[in-house]
Amino acid sequence: MWSLFRYLYRHHVVILFLFLEIIGFILIFSYNSFQRAGFINSSAYITGKIYDRYSSITDYFNLSIVNRQLSEENARLRESLLAQARNEDSTGTIQYIRNDSVRSFQFIPARVINNSVNRQHNFITLNKGARHGIRPDMGVLTPQGVAGVVSHVSDSYSVVISMLNLRWNVSAKLKRNNYFGSLTWDGKDYRYALLNEIPFHVDLMEGDTIVTSGFSSIFPEGMPLGIIESYKKEGGDNFYQIRVRLSVDFKSVTYVEVIDNRKRPEIEALEKLTNNGKDLD
Amino acid sequence: MARIWIKYFLMFIFVVLIQVLILNQLQISGYLNPYFYVLFILLLPVSTPRYLVLLLAFISGFSIDFFTDTPGLHAAATTMIGYLRTPVLYLVSGRGSDMAEYPTLKNNGLRWFLVYSVLLVLIHHFFLFYMEVFSFTGFFRTLIRVIFSTILSVFVIVLSQFLIFRD
Numbered sequence: 001m002w003s004l005f006r007y008l009y010r011h012h013v014v015i016l017f018l019f020l021e022i023i024g025f026i027l028i029f030s031y032n033s034f035q036r037a038g039f040i041n042s043s044a045y046i047t048g049k050i051y052d053r054y055s056s057i058t059d060y061f062n063l064s065i066v067n068r069q070l071s072e073e074n075a076r077l078r079e080s081l082l083a084q085a086r087n088e089d090s091t092g093t094i095q096y097i098r099n100d101s102v103r104s105f106q107f108i109p110a111r112v113i114n115n116s117v118n119r120q121h122n123f124i125t126l127n128k129g130a131r132h133g134i135r136p137d138m139g140v141l142t143p144q145g146v147a148g149v150v151s152h153v154s155d156s157y158s159v160v161i162s163m164l165n166l167r168w169n170v171s172a173k174l175k176r177n178n179y180f181g182s183l184t185w186d187g188k189d190y191r192y193a194l195l196n197e198i199p200f201h202v203d204l205m206e207g208d209t210i211v212t213s214g215f216s217s218i219f220p221e222g223m224p225l226g227i228i229e230s231y232k233k234e235g236g237d238n239f240y241q242i243r244v245r246l247s248v249d250f251k252s253v254t255y256v257e258v259i260d261n262r263k264r265p266e267i268e269a270l271e272k273l274t275n276n277g278k279d280l281d
Numbered sequence: 282m283a284r285i286w287i288k289y290f291l292m293f294i295f296v297v298l299i300q301v302l303i304l305n306q307l308q309i310s311g312y313l314n315p316y317f318y319v320l321f322i323l324l325l326p327v328s329t330p331r332y333l334v335l336l337l338a339f340i341s342g343f344s345i346d347f348f349t350d351t352p353g354l355h356a357a358a359t360t361m362i363g364y365l366r367t368p369v370l371y372l373v374s375g376r377g378s379d380m381a382e383y384p385t386l387k388n389n390g391l392r393w394f395l396v397y398s399v400l401l402v403l404i405h406h407f408f409l410f411y412m413e414v415f416s417f418t419g420f421f422r423t424l425i426r427v428i429f430s431t432i433l434s435v436f437v438i439v440l441s442q443f444l445i446f447r448d
Contacts, residue, residue, distance in 0.1 A: 012332060013331045013332060013335070013364070016332050016335050016336075017335055017360065017363075017364040020335055020336075020339045020356070020360045021357055021360050021361070023339075023353070023356070024339070024342075024353040024354075024356045024357030024360060025353065025357060026353070027346075027352040027353025027354075027356065027357075028352065028353040028354055028357060028412060030352070046347070047347055047348050050301075050302075050348075051348075054302050058306070116305065116349075118309070118310060118313075118314050119314070119349070119351075119413065120413050120414050121351070121413070123350050159350060166414075187414065187419075188422070
């Protein structure tokens with residue numbers, strides 16, 4: 001027995017080293033299987049406060065960019081309002097249906113208090129949480145387009161999986177001809193993403209607009225994602241390799257809107273019945 | 282003695298805050314991510330018991346994980362250099378020679394400090410970046426990220442030795 005203790009004592013450094021590494025690896029592995037609600041929720045409470053304080057100072061440096069983005073969005077919204085007013089006279093019924101689907105989405109404004117673009121799994125922290133009606137799996141929009149989806153919520157903060165995260169993709173379609181695929185990030189450049197699953201017979205053009213497909217009930221249909229920068233046919237593949245310039249400048253994201261789809265529980269319950277909804281996500 | 286530990290405790294808070302609030306916000310490019318906080322492990326007194334170095338290394342990595350939402354990633358990487366710190370110290374100084382108690386630039390000279398910090402930072406970054414992508418696909422791209430980030434980290438670390446933590 002004594003010799004065992006002596007042995008353990010003599011090698012206590014190696015044993016402690018292995019022990020700590022194993023803890024680290026267990027944490028990493030559980031993170032990789034995406035079962036990490038506990039960790040992020042507990043961290044969002046403490047670190048959220050620190051980031052919040054800090055960003056209230058640094059936000060001043062972004063004011064000019066934010067101003068420009070907001071005024072651009074204002075102009076765009078005013079334009080679509082005008083277009084809608086014109087449409088209402090001619091095609092009353094169609095407009096009514098569209099309005100109804102738009103109304104099922106509610107927008108919660110929030111401020112970004114922490115953000116990154118240089119890691120492989122980037123996250124955005126927002127200054128609003130469960131108290132303000134934010135729940136996991138809600139979509140997040142910026143004035144320029146889609147930013148990500150909420151993954152974890154604490155009482156007053158929430159963590160968003162940025163589009164710049166290797167573990168996330170979004171259902172996307174070509175605005176011009178409605179062919180859909182999925183948009184993923186390859187971890188290389190924060191300005192570009194890849195559009196997959198577009199077959200060869202589809203006619204593409206550089207500069208084509210990519211928007212959300214609306215299949216996933218997270219985002220409304222037609223939210224801007226980016227434009228096609230370049231595309232090529234790789235030998236042995238059945239699909240195009242399409243490089244998309246993202247419409248959101250993730251480096252300057254400051255104000256966002258979180259989308260609450262009020263009909264989502266209904267859609268999900270229905271999809272569960274048919275049990276094929278998850279393929280489209 | 283207590284004064285030393287208070288000093289190291291304040292230094293710990295300082296490097297974590299610098300890392301989280303300034304360096305992590307820089308976002309220069311995916312290829313340049315300086316991780317300056319390993320300085321805390323580099324500067325621990327030479328006579329610190331090895332179990333304590335390991336524990337402190339784990340804690341410092343874990344506190345960065347807390348802010349970056351990457352459970353275990355930094356903790357595993359810092360534990361690695363916490364373990365390899367003593368062999369690296371002996372390797373850099375030569376086994377027979379007597380070392381200064383505090384492994385700083387001022388005590389050991391620029392050349393010594395450069396070799397010491399490059400070795401440990403390189404190990405740390407290598408471990409960290411490959412665990413982050415969690416695959417060997419794009420091996421060379423990750424390797425370039427490791428090398429560029431190491432250069433920047435060591436630059437910041439050496440610079441800090443001239444400005445703060447001078448003794």
